[in-house]
Amino acid sequence: MKKSLSATLMLLVASVGTHANSQPTATESFKQQLSLAEQGNAEAQYTVATMYSRSQGTPLDNKQAAHWFQQAAEQGHSQAQFNLGISHTLGRGVAKDDQLAMQWLQQAAKQDNANAQFHLGNMYQNGRGMTADISQAMALYRQAAELGHAEAQLNYGFMFANGQGVTKDDKQAVHWFTQASEQGYADAQNNLSIMYALGRGVEADDKLAYMWANLSHYNGGTGDELTEMLSHKMKASDRRQAIEMSSVCLKQQYKGCDKLSESR
Structure with missing residues (x-):
């Protein structure tokens, strides 16, 4: 027996409606997680804390968040x-x-939590809560940088660029600025632009300098200041190529962009 079109549509709507209603609300999710948290489930305790801190399914309560x-x-x-x-x-x-x-933070850092390593490194660098220890800051930044933490990569590169707590090494600075830049980190892209503009750690290349400065500005950084400075010394054709390189680099998700200048 054939079903009518209207009957089929009613079944479809009913099916979709049942599926949608099966999803718990934020309040119901919070209650479920709280029940598990009270039974000692660590992941649920973390989730409950996060929900309290973000006002998800429950009113904002930083004391309860800290408790959990x-x-x-x-x-x-x-x-x-x-x-x-x-x-x-x-x-x-x-x-x-x-x-x-x-x-x-030390407990978390021992478990390779990159965020903890970075923040702990920052505390050591600035002497917050203890006497400043640049060597310890460097060690923690390196751990976090090797785990892919963009801010740590930037800071680690900055210390190499300035010889802070380590022998000055522009090539290492460029390496770490590049690692952070490839994650779309505007401040690192700005620093990498400067390195290309000055020929520090790399061969000087105005087009790559302009490209990274342009991308830094695109990502909310201060690269517009560098692009303006570079535009005064670059040929119009080189500037156009650098802008094209920016578009290509963006499409490549910032990977392998140092090779773009060679193809132009």
């Missing part, structure tokens, strides 16, 4: 340890305490 971050952190949850450390640096839901912040 700590519950998960005490069970070895690295991201909870990181978040609890940051909460202590900011005094968000807990007392502001750089010593406690360091303790929790």
